[in-house]
Amino acid sequence: MVTMSPTTPHTAKLVVLDMAGTTVADDGLVERAFTAASSLLGVEPGTPESEKMLAYVRATMGESKISVFRHLFGGDEDKARRANAEFERAYGQLVGEGHCAPVDGAREAIGRMRDAGRTVVLTTGFARVTQDAILDALGWRDLVELTLCPADTGPAGRGRPYPDMVLAALLRTGAADDVREIAVAGDTAYDMRSGIRAGAGAVAGVLTGAHGEDELRGAGATHVLGSVAGLPELLDELDVREGT
Structure with missing residues (x-):
């Protein structure tokens, strides 16, 4: 199910996804x-x-x-x-030890978005060594165009709620001409604040992780989804509104 707040239609050319709780099951x-x-x-x-x-x-x-x-x-x-x-x-x-699994439908959702011509980037609040361990465990090394951790954004290494990783994804991929062509998805209020501060056109909260709908909405979520599996459909709907 998708619940939405009024938002300006846009075409999402760049999709920035959180990992733990959003595309990767946290399981404590x-x-x-x-x-x-x-x-x-x-x-x-x-x-x-x-x-x-x-x-x-x-x-x-x-x-x-x-x-x-x-x-x-x-x-x-x-x-x-x-x-x-x-x-x-x-x-x-x-x-x-094997305590790592994707959120149901996450890999397929990423594939659908890439097939639709969208550039997908995975981000995390973990250090690079941990992010790489997760990617290796899932076999996701070649799944997306770019992966980012806080240290990849510059000397300060600022993670969320700062917009740095979202903007670094834009700068490194060159996938969009306007920040409003970015879609951000995550399971926490910090993900939402990061996307809003970056000026992303769509900031989608998912209910598979740490925070509930009220917290996500309160942090600025433009949309709330049951899981990331619903994101391709949402972005396709927004494309239709835009007339693409």
Whole structure:
């Protein structure tokens, strides 16, 4: 089912998709990896401190993980980097053990969009090493034209909710002449804010991940879909409105 807010019709030439929770099933891996990382730094699992940290992790799903750790450890850069490294190691281990699968219909949706002449880019808040582990586990290395992580956007390495990865996708692919020709899809409020800040013509929230419809709408989603499997149809409908 597609629920929509009024939006300006457009032709989506570039589609920027989130990974975990949007095209890749999360299945609790982020929380499991976070618990392993925080435990290494002395935060006992199940304690009030640990539960408070997990609540923040859930609320900020989609944000660059190093930014999350900087907040949790009060700006202690050394501790944040150690925690982030352990998080990435733990997440990569879980992926390597087979705890990684695509969202139902995601691969097919990407194929349909590419067949329609759209350029598709996959983005993540994880580090490159973790993103590559996921791509290898799924056999997705050659599935899309480009994959991006926060470090790919420049020295600052800003992830969501900044627009950097969306705009980097545009600059690197040259797939669109206007930011309104970009469609962004993700499962978190941070994905939505990133797309809105980039000026994307369509910013679609999906209900297969961290945040629900109210949170997605509140962050600016122009459309809400049950899953990314419905995105090709939505973009085709918007093309018809545009008269293409």
